[in-house]
Amino acid sequence: MxxxxxxxxxxxxxxxxxxxxxxxxxxxxxxxxxxxxxxxxxxxxxxxxxxxxxxxxxxxxxxxxxxxxxxxxxxxxxxxxxxxxxxxxxxxxxxxxxxxxxxxxxxxxxxxxxxxxxxxxxxxxxxxxxxxxxxxxxxxxxxxxVRYQPIGFELLPRKFTLTQLQRMYETILERKLDKRNFRKKILGMDLLVALDEVQKDVAHRAARLYKFDDRRYRKLVKQGFSFEI
Amino acid sequence: MxxxxxxxxxxxxxxxxxxxxxxxxxxxxxxxxxxxxxxxxxxxxxxxxxxxxxxxxxxxxxxxxxxxxxxxxxxxxxxxxxxxxxxxxxxxxxxxxxxxxxxxxxxxxxxxxxxxxxxxxxxxxxxxxxxxxxxxxxxxxxxxxVRYQPIGFELLPRKFTLTQLQRMYETILERKLDKRNFRKKILGMDLLVALDEVQKDVAHRAARLYKFDDRRYRKLVKQGFSFEI
DNA sequence: TTTCTTGGTGTATGAAATACACCAAGATCG
DNA sequence: CGATCTTGGTGTATTTCATACACCAAGAAA
Missing domain, CATH: 3.90.79.10 (Nucleoside Triphosphate Pyrophosphohydrolase)
Known part of the structure; x- marks a missing residue:
């Protein structure tokens, strides 16, 4: 020893x-x-x-x-x-x-x-x-x-749809969110980049893909922005 | 050794x-x-x-x-x-x-x-x-x-005035709060008990003393209440 | 009794959260 | 190839909450 x-x-x-x-x-x-x-x-x-x-x-x-x-x-x-x-x-x-x-x-x-x-x-x-x-x-x-910091994105693929994003929050927070209000809020934060790309291999209309803009997030935080779902 | x-x-x-x-x-x-x-x-x-x-x-x-x-x-x-x-x-x-x-x-x-x-x-x-x-x-x-949990009360005497309470938040958060809005909000939470007692030994009108009702706080939390200043 | 300091109160405005329903796109199926 | 089915995508009206703001009252000190 x-x-x-x-x-x-x-x-x-x-x-x-x-x-x-x-x-x-x-x-x-x-x-x-x-x-x-x-x-x-x-x-x-x-x-x-x-x-x-x-x-x-x-x-x-x-x-x-x-x-x-x-x-x-x-x-x-x-x-x-x-x-x-x-x-x-x-x-x-x-x-x-x-x-x-x-x-x-x-x-x-x-x-x-x-x-x-x-x-x-x-x-x-x-x-x-x-x-x-x-x-x-x-x-x-x-x-x-997850409600106060954008860590939920770590659970999603780099490119995701708004529905996936919403479902992630619904799963973790264990409550339903309103689709239109959710989209208004999350897009209003100006943290997502809409890609020129849609889902593949889905049996219905393909949704637009987005990615989270980490650089922009850090910039906004410096200016006093605080994330909240 | x-x-x-x-x-x-x-x-x-x-x-x-x-x-x-x-x-x-x-x-x-x-x-x-x-x-x-x-x-x-x-x-x-x-x-x-x-x-x-x-x-x-x-x-x-x-x-x-x-x-x-x-x-x-x-x-x-x-x-x-x-x-x-x-x-x-x-x-x-x-x-x-x-x-x-x-x-x-x-x-x-x-x-x-x-x-x-x-x-x-x-x-x-x-x-x-x-x-x-x-x-x-x-x-x-x-x-x-301090903004999301009533831990600030741990810094004050058991009996305190609303002005003391407000000053505590102003000191910690490093910003001014509006007196009337602050009182409206904190009293509206229904977490403070107004005592039949006022400040002593002050060279001006004595303020009413309050205490924090911890029992009530825990009860409200169980019902989904969440504290916020 | 005057002065000085802090205590205590309500309303109007703007911002944000919520509730809510329909058409569009596009793949699948008969 | 048209009908059907599933999910995508959008706007407005209402309510709730946050904010801005000023004056009189109480009471001790001078």
Whole structure:
């Protein structure tokens, strides 16, 4: 045991609630544990923080190792320090949440990682440790934050229709929005760029595609603009 | 060195940005460091997390040990994990912010703790470690949160006047509010109880005192009410 | 009793949120 | 090839909420 300290130290981990958006509903990415404790249980991806990496780096590294995901939108959530979170010893975990474009990543996550799978947020299996609680906090944060910051776009493909956008908000906020009012509001913000392009392979009139103008958003924010759905 | 581990572990600390409200302005409580590194510098109160206490417990304990403060409003802020935050070794810190009623605590903090003092948030000395950054994040959080949750009351005495309340918001948000509109709005929320009592010892007409009805607030929240200034 | 300071009140205007329904486009099907 | 079906796309009227704004009252001090 080569590392010794004068006082006992908690172990430090990161865990990550990764959200993705299906056509129908919000999903979260879980991995099946291969070892005790909680062997065979589903859990949030995560692992130990190395002493030479930052917390964000640890979260990104674990995410890639365990699920194959890269370049996700990642944000620190909360740090959980309950004394008996882990039956082995004291473990403090810095929780993150991540948003991914399922359209890009769905296949990858299903193949690269042996035992990773997406679950509907309303139908989760029992989770290891206090991961159910972490998940709840993450979901609450997502629901709260999506209204005041344009993070929802991270869940959609780069080019999306207004209907997709509206459905995303309806799914996360769990309430219906009025189509005309929604369009008036979102287009009025002047954050979307209408592309010269429409949907393909749909069995009805194809909708116009838009993309989110991040550069413009940051500029407006500097001028005091504040996003709100 | 009695505690040994297979892999190197970062040390884990808590730090706390404690805010109080003067007549004039927002203040933060700092302590002067008695040891290297940064000996003599001002810093946020904080210290190591014991292996048998939660993070919240650690924050409360350190706060009492270093500043004499008890029963403060405390909330976890963010966890800072930069690799070189501390020149000695890797230290990850879970930062908190706290709100105290200066009216109750001012004397205490000034006497109990040898080297603790309140500073105007707009006129801070140089701080140790990355405490300046932690402070900035805490202040930003306070400014953001005070508008959407009734945490501002934690900075006022239990019984306060509407003018005090308005000044608190003006100080934190750094903008003037209209007296009549402010009163209309805050009284319309039905969260304040008008007491049969007025200010004492003022050289002008004494204002009515109010208190915040926390029970009622929680009830309204359950019914979907959301606070906003 | 005069003066000075802060307390306390209502209304009119503009901006934004909401409620609401129909025609158009285009693929599919008989 | 016309009928049908599904989703796309649009505007106005109403209500609600935010804002702007000024004067008298109370009470202590001079």
């Amino acid at each position: 080569p590392f010794s300290y004068e006082y006992a130290r908690p172990a430090l981990t990161v865990d990550c609630a990764v959200f993705g958006l299906d056509e129908q509903d919000l999903q979260v990415l879980l991995i099946r544990r291969g070892q005790e404790p909680y062997e065979g249980r589903w859990a949030l991806p995560g692992g130990f923080v190395h002493v030479d990496e930052t917390l964000d780096e640890a979260a990104l590294r674990e995410l890639e190792e365990e699920t194959g995901l890269r370049k996700v939108y990642l944000e620190q959530l909360y740090t959980f320090g309950g004394i008996d979170r882990d039956p082995r010893e004291r473990v403090v975990t810095v929780a993150y949440y991540a948003l991914v474009k399922l359209s890009d990543h769905k296949v990858k996550a299903a193949t690269d990682a042996a035992d990773a799978a997406w679950f509907d947020v309303n139908d989760l299996p029992e989770l290891a440790f206090d991961h159910r609680e972490i998940f709840e906090v993450a979901l609450a944060r997502l629901k709260g934050k | 009695p505690f040994s581990y297979e892999y190197a572990r970062p040390a884990l600390t808590v730090d706390c940005a404690v805010f109080g409200l003067d007549e004039q302005d927002l203040q933060v409580l700092l302590i002067r460091r008695g040891q290297e590194p940064y000996e003599g510098r001002w810093a946020l109160p904080g210290g190591f997390v014991h292996v048998d206490e939660t993070l919240d417990e650690a924050a409360l304990r350190e706060l009492e040990e270093e500043t004499g403060l008890r029963k403060v409003y405390l909330e976890q802020l963010y966890t800072f994990g930069g690799i070189d935050r501390d020149p000695r070794e890797r230290v990850v810190t879970v930062a908190y912010y706290a709100l105290v009623k200066l009216s109750d605590h001012k004397v205490k903090a000034a006497t109990d703790a040898a080297d603790a003092a309140w500073f105007d948030v707009n006129d801070l000395p140089e701080l140790a470690f990355d405490h300046r950054e932690i402070f900035e994040v805490a202040l930003a959080r306070l400014k953001g949160k």
